[in-house]
Amino acid sequence: MLPEGRAPAVVLINPKYEHNVGGVLRACSCFDIGQLWWTGDRVVVDKAKGQRLCREERMRGYADVAWNRCDYPFDRFRTRSSPDGLADATPVCIELLPGAEPLTTFVHPDKAVYVFGPEDGSVPQVIRRHCHRFVYIPARHCLNLAVAAGTVLAHRLMSRQLAGVEPILPVGDMLKRQTRSTPALEALGWDGH
Numbered sequence: 001m002l003p004e005g006r007a008p009a010v011v012l013i014n015p016k017y018e019h020n021v022g023g024v025l026r027a028c029s030c031f032d033i034g035q036l037w038w039t040g041d042r043v044v045v046d047k048a049k050g051q052r053l054c055r056e057e058r059m060r061g062y063a064d065v066a067w068n069r070c071d072y073p074f075d076r077f078r079t080r081s082s083p084d085g086l087a088d089a090t091p092v093c094i095e096l097l098p099g100a101e102p103l104t105t106f107v108h109p110d111k112a113v114y115v116f117g118p119e120d121g122s123v124p125q126v127i128r129r130h131c132h133r134f135v136y137i138p139a140r141h142c143l144n145l146a147v148a149a150g151t152v153l154a155h156r157l158m159s160r161q162l163a164g165v166e167p168i169l170p171v172g173d174m175l176k177r178q179t180r181s182t183p184a185l186e187a188l189g190w191d192g193h
Helices: 018-030 060-064 073-077 145-162 171-177 183-187
Strands: 009-012 035-038 066-069 090-094 112-116 133-136
Touching: 009 018, 009 073, 009 145, 018 035, 018 145, 035 073, 090 145, 112 145
Parallel strands: 009 035, 009 112, 035 066, 090 112, 090 133
Antiparallel strands: none
């Protein structure tokens, strides 16, 4: 049984590569997004059989992100009280389209559902009809799916921190989240505990 949708969340439309889904899962974990959904049959992971995403999902923080394959992810965000609309969710399509807003000045909705297309295509029109906002990433070339998701989610957290909606994590808290020591961390006084 699939869970109810909870925004903020990410929806990937028919992703092609499992490692990109794993990379988006990592970005969700890093930037406090609680759910990752994807459609299609090119990336199939059967949790009931103990299958896992590629190595990316083994980081400690991934336990905070629910991830599911679902061909109708928007249905998971509908409620009985709003069967014709997405309850408390604002679908945001990340796509290079005429009239799309630049990520640079985009104000992220509190309960955004970020929708990304596949590595080898665009977000289909039938999916775009569900979206309320359209945003593009101002870059000189197209980005890898995982990098695009990470860019959008990082911008979301940082702009919310700048607006005072989210706290800025002190470096000491960030160091506590590290799983292993590095020379740079040791230079900052981190001892691996």
